[in-house]
Amino acid sequence: MQDGFGRKIDYLRISVTDRCNFRCQYCMSEKMTFMPKTELLTLEEITLIAERFIGHGIRKIRLTGGEPLVRRDMKDVIQRLGRKVQSGELEELTLTTNGSLLTEYADHLATHGMRRINVSMDTLDPVRFGEITRGADVKVVLEGIKAAKAAGIQIKINMVALRDFNEDDLLPMAEYCATNGHDLTIIETMPLGDVGADRKIAHIPVAEFVAPLHDLYTLSPVAHRSAGPARYVSVEPLGLRLGMITPLSNNFCDDCNRLRLTTDGKIFMCLGHNAHVDLRAAVRKDGIASVDQLLQQALKLKPLRHDFNAQLEGSAEILERHMNVTGG
Ligand code: SAM
Numbered sequence: 001m002q003d004g005f006g007r008k009i010d011y012l013r014i015s016v017t018d019r020c021n022f023r024c025q026y027c028m029s030e031k032m033t034f035m036p037k038t039e040l041l042t043l044e045e046i047t048l049i050a051e052r053f054i055g056h057g058i059r060k061i062r063l064t065g066g067e068p069l070v071r072r073d074m075k076d077v078i079q080r081l082g083r084k085v086q087s088g089e090l091e092e093l094t095l096t097t098n099g100s101l102l103t104e105y106a107d108h109l110a111t112h113g114m115r116r117i118n119v120s121m122d123t124l125d126p127v128r129f130g131e132i133t134r135g136a137d138v139k140v141v142l143e144g145i146k147a148a149k150a151a152g153i154q155i156k157i158n159m160v161a162l163r164d165f166n167e168d169d170l171l172p173m174a175e176y177c178a179t180n181g182h183d184l185t186i187i188e189t190m191p192l193g194d195v196g197a198d199r200k201i202a203h204i205p206v207a208e209f210v211a212p213l214h215d216l217y218t219l220s221p222v223a224h225r226s227a228g229p230a231r232y233v234s235v236e237p238l239g240l241r242l243g244m245i246t247p248l249s250n251n252f253c254d255d256c257n258r259l260r261l262t263t264d265g266k267i268f269m270c271l272g273h274n275a276h277v278d279l280r281a282a283v284r285k286d287g288i289a290s291v292d293q294l295l296q297q298a299l300k301l302k303p304l305r306h307d308f309n310a311q312l313e314g315s316a317e318i319l320e321r322h323m324n325v326t327g328g
C-alpha cells in the first residue's frame, strides 16, 4: 500500500481497548469516560479486519490501547494474530503495555510469536511512579518485565520526558536498562486530548532531556531502525541502545509507514489529525469485504505531516482524542 505522497504503508497499530488500569497524567484526565462496550470492535471483528489488512500488505502489527492486556479476550486476539507470524504472512506482532499484567501474560505472548514488546515506565522511583500513573505500583511492573524477559521476549522501555518531573530519573533508568539488556526510548509528550493541565509546562525536547548522558557517556548514532519513528544512538561504555521519539522537536513524518485502527473501528492515518474512515459501520452493514474500498479511501487521507507544534501553541485544530483511543 502507498499513500498519496508515495510512502509505503505496512505497519498497523490496533488500539484494542480504550480502557486502562492506570491513569497516567499526560495520557488521561483523572475522570475519564470510556466507550460503551457495544461500540468496541469484537474479537472477531478485530482479527478479521487485521487479516484483511495483512492481505493488503500490512507486515507488522502492534497491539496497544488503552491497556491491551486488560481486555478479557486478549489471549484469543494474540493467539489468532500470532498464527500469522508463525505462517510468515506477518513479519512481526508486538505489543505496547504498561506492564502491570505481564506476569500473567508473558508465557502466552512468547508462545504465540511475540518476540519483543514495549513497556511504558517513566520512572523507577515508587513515589513518582505512583504520582504519574495516579496510583500504580512500579514493583508490579518490574516483576512483569522480569517475567517477559524470562519468557525470552526482548524489552524496550518507553519513558515519556516530563519537564520538572522525571529528568533525574534518566540516569537510573539508563543504568537499569543497560544492566538488564533492555532498550530505552525517550518520548516527547504530544498534545492529544484534554488532560486537565497545560501540556506546554510538561513538554521538554528529548535532546535537552538526554543532555546529562553526554557528561558521562559517548552517544553515537547507530543504523538500527525499528518499525516505528524512533532514531537510535548507542550509549558507551554503558552498553545501552537509546531511542528518541521527537514528534515536536524533530519531525519524522517523511518516512511514516503507519496507520491506526481505533477501539471503535475507525482508521486514522495520523495520530495528529482528525480525518478518518469508519470501518465498523461498514463491516457491520456490508461485511468484511467493505474494508478493501475503505482502506483505499483512508490511504488518500494520510496527511504529509502532523501539526503538534501548532497544536501545543493552541494555533491549530484541537485534538480531542486521547492517546488511549488511537493507541500509542
Ligand atoms: N497502556 C499502554 C502503555 O502505557 O504502554 C499502551 C498504550 S499508551 C497510550 C502507549 C504509549 O503512549 C505509552 O508509552 C505512553 O507513555 C505514551 N503516551 C500516552 N500519552 C501520551 C502523550 N500525550 N504524549 C506522548 N506519549 C504518550
Ligand code: SF4
Residues within 6 Å of the ligand: 020, 021, 022, 023, 024, 027, 028, 065, 066, 067, 098, 120, 323, 324
Ligand atoms: Fe494507561 Fe498507557 Fe495511558 Fe498510562 S499511557 S493511562 S498505562 S493507556
